[in-house]
Amino acid sequence: MSGALPRAAVVLSGNELLDGRTQETNGAFVSADLSARGVKVTSVVTVADDEERLTAALEYSLAAAPDLLVVGGGLGTTHDDLTAACLARALGVSLREDPTALGMVEDRVRWVAERRHLDFDELFPLARRQALLPAGSTPVPPAGVAPGIAARRGPTRIFAYPGVPYEFETMWLSTAARLADEGFFPEVAVRIVRIFGVAELQVAPLLNAEAQDLLETGINVGRGEVTVRLRYRRGTPADAQATALVAALTAGAPVFSSDGRTVDDLVADALRDGGLTVAVAESCTGGLLGARLSARPGSSDYFLGGVISYANEIKMELLDVPAGMLAQYGAVSEEVAGAMAAGARAATGADYALAVSGVAGPDGGTPDKPVGLVYVACSGPRRTKVVRGLYPGDRASVRDYGVSAALHLLRRELAG
């Protein structure tokens, strides 16, 4: 079906994206958004801040005649901001100062100068080059200082934005709203099936067993979850194929969501619907679970906070974990994880409390308690439940798995 969908290419420029100084996020963001709107992203090219390379990347992407080309980065005030010049070269036009763009830049520099108590007349000449656009293009209003660029070549709509993620995202969403009004995006359905507790190897055969020629399917794994994603044109016989495939997955694997909601969504919804609160007690995760529970707007409705009990003294003093229990079983044990959760519940008055204690590594592992061993506990009105896990990967991976396991435990306790 993908032949009938609009196609998009993405080009991101910036040396900092290629030498690992900066985690590239704009490509993932715009790809996810385009995908949800029924546009197939066929390539994302990240290139150095180099006039030849960036021009070649634009030409390469335009050569495939996509319906949309989104460009991020290289619209700033420094010598390695080359996007306007390279886009002009790729389009075979010259650069010229655009009066509308110049007005936008002036407004924004005035705002920055006032806010930071700087001299406008000193800053403005530095920022002025941001008003140079390829001839025939129009400026996109800035979210920061630099305006974006809107252009066209043949069938391709071209939009370029600065690379600062907040600016890129804000400006793309405003463009997308305009494209939606024009009817640019197709009627596409996406179904996401989420599975927890089995390996990809066990899910793949379920996928292959069902007819799916009208579906675009994808499978991926992370944090102990296997996610299957179906995309298809709404209102065709594909609907029936999708329903059958979701049913087969649900029958054959521990599916916890088939309506798109993540474990974070399910936990947030269950807490809010029940008028319940949650608190945390974190050892090896050091605050990561709290950070994830408080990541979404409005989480103060159900998340109270808790205790980061990285040191054993804090487990004893703020969570009332008995010193004798720590001495007998060690901090990474079923007993201590359970006591941490119960202690956090008592200390905060929350309806539920989650605890995590584990060996995140790379040091501190023993034959009995290897790196990757994590206990998660959930203390609620009915009981305190503890689950043991042994997770792969490095320190960040083990911590991430621990957070995810704690959320899944809470999801099950709230459902039970």
Added chain:
Amino acid sequence: MSGALPRAAVVLSGNELLDGRTQETNGAFVSADLSARGVKVTSVVTVADDEERLTAALEYSLAAAPDLLVVGGGLGTTHDDLTAACLARALGVSLREDPTALGMVEDRVRWVAERRHLDFDELFPLARRQALLPAGSTPVPPAGVAPGIAARRGPTRIFAYPGVPYEFETMWLSTAARLADEGFFPEVAVRIVRIFGVAELQVAPLLNAEAQDLLETGINVGRGEVTVRLRYRRGTPADAQATALVAALTAGAPVFSSDGRTVDDLVADALRDGGLTVAVAESCTGGLLGARLSARPGSSDYFLGGVISYANEIKMELLDVPAGMLAQYGAVSEEVAGAMAAGARAATGADYALAVSGVAGPDGGTPDKPVGLVYVACSGPRRTKVVRGLYPGDRASVRDYGVSAALHLLRRELAG
């Protein structure tokens, strides 16, 4: 100078990387590692799991005759794992089952089956396709189940690994160690200058004022920091240019590090050197500061933990913030941030305690206390210092800035 350096291209495959299901990390990881080893990464192409597209991306990357081509993803057991087949097409050879690779797969499947109590004879046929390699290539020992692929075309060394980040990273590092033994990497110096508290606009002119034709320079911004990076061939007159440029930056901007260390490094080193401990009290960041302080191995030497006081009740009960102070000034205030820090220091016995309280948004802003307003406080043996900030962007951005501001405050208090 970049002409003389080895060049690398990177190709990453996976639909999940293009529709935003998964944050791509392998490209950033290998790019950073190659850059630190003196290899210039000229492009990273991310492509869909599509035989034509992936083959075209490999051909495009090979056409530039780079010294190195690193491929990530598409080496697994499912129908969208196409890397071996596409690489064979791009190299103009056929696929064949490699006996060494088959042995590796068998070993790893046996290990998985034992660990998960599954039936080896059921799993092995599903995994067997992972032993199919392009003719003339050799397997790279797996970090997970799937072996990698090592091949050559003309001047280009080609290495393909599975896309699971832990496997990709482990296998690349093992390849890189082998390449280092062969003398593949040049003698390159990298200097990183980090600046906190001014805008990119104010730093850029300092860069342009110095001779730098022997240097490769880059500048980028994030979390309130401006980072300037110089790369050059060691032991040439470039050394002098680099030294002069670092001196000019240090004279003209608030440079806090010119030896590569991050604010996280500086804080960790100062705490460890002084035999000091730190604790946290987090409101709007919900645990993110603790997560960052505990992200590195061995952080238990100085990080004790603390309190996530998302709800006001927890600020009062666990941090002894007076109810009257909360009522008079509100939770997001200089007074409460200071009291939170002092309270966390008292509750944990840490030498220093950091507090963060702010309006992360998108809701909850008022004209007096807009979204983005964050107070960070540091309570130490000498005093409690509070700093007010107003940060841009969305909820995640404001939280991230708040964490960064807190670390910079601690850095300054430890230095003072």
